[in-house]
Amino acid sequence: MTSSQTPPQKITKSHVDRLSTPATGQAFVRDTDLKGFAVRVTSSGAKSFILEKRIDGKVKRLTLGRYPELTVEQARKEAHKLLGHIAVGRNPAAEKKQEALQGTTLKQAFDDFIKTRKNLKERTLYDYRRLMTVAFVNWQDKAITSISKDMVAKQHRNIGAERGEAYANLAMRFLRALFNFAIAQYEDGSGNAILRENSVIRLTQTRAWYRVDRRQTVIKPHQLAPWYQAVISLKQDVIPKHSALVADYLLFLLFTGLRRQEAATLKWSDIDLNERSFTLTNTKNREPLTLPLTDYVYDLLQNRKVEASSEYVFAGEGKAGYLIEPRRQVQKVIELSGVSFTLHDLRRTFITIAESIDISAYALKRLVNHKMANDVTAGYIVSDVERLRKPMEQITAQLLQYFKINEEKKILSFPIINNT
Incomplete structure (x- = not known):
């Protein structure tokens, strides 16, 4: 200028x-x-x-x-x-800066946090923004320096009473991360952090974190047949195109063990039907993973491709372009089969069945893309697509065996699903 x-x-x-x-x-x-x-x-x-x-x-x-x-x-x-x-x-300039920093609100700190953490996944961003507008809606305009340990403890209790203990812990882990960012980000003219201590530490010091056992639910072997029939019956829905897609999505999750977001965001460009494989580029641990397609999943995708009208394998009707959690169809399957489940239960079921038929621990961890950071031997094992094909087929065969209705092979009768 x-x-x-x-x-x-x-x-x-x-x-x-x-x-x-x-x-x-x-x-x-x-x-x-x-x-x-x-x-x-x-x-x-x-x-x-x-x-x-x-x-x-x-x-x-x-x-x-x-x-x-x-x-x-x-x-x-x-x-x-x-x-x-x-x-x-x-130093009036430094004092003015200090005064402005002291007034940094939780919302301003969050905005700076998002700008700095450029590689956050879309789902993580959504979850963080949701926490800001739900768990901390009344704190957004509060100066971060004014949020005391007592306030944190009280808010933790309130969220636990209103939205559940697991959600309260989740909200406070997020707040702890945001405060840790603020401690590193905001300094006065002397280089000292304006936030001297993370107030969430009160929950650790007083052992106030809720004890929440990790969810361990799976679909048991005897439940798989009615569950499968209920999923297949989605194809008889009065909105067959969308419900049939959800049915294929549920089956794809079970037969691959993928996380729901990994499967939902899978694109046709990620699938090689000639090589009978597919590649995940946006995984939780940020390591690309190529997996084999079993005959069952290959046929499912071939049939799905005939009706494809989107770059996503499991296209959605919303702005994202891919399928968002299909709560209505999941609830229908639960009602018809009597089997209560979540989408992540399908991944746990895949892993449980794999372990029950003695799939190699190294192969299984590779199939579900789990790291083995403390296992030196794992670093020398290269699990390519073809080496993973056999264990994947074995898991598929076991699932198909569980899908048999009974010894007389009678077919279960389920009512037609409608939108009412």
């Missing part, structure tokens, strides 16, 4: 009123009575008072306020006050 200088003169109201607007950049008029005191005029016509003074070896330009909100006399008085502060060793 260009700037121009005019001869120094005593700054008065009448003189400020007569100042002309520069064509570009900004112009400065310095006062003859008070050294460092000046008026700045920008090309937009805005006028403001400034004070220029050497502080800690560098010339600093401090903005006093805009004219006419601040009068000439008020600005001159403020300049005198700041000069006095500087004379006794204070």
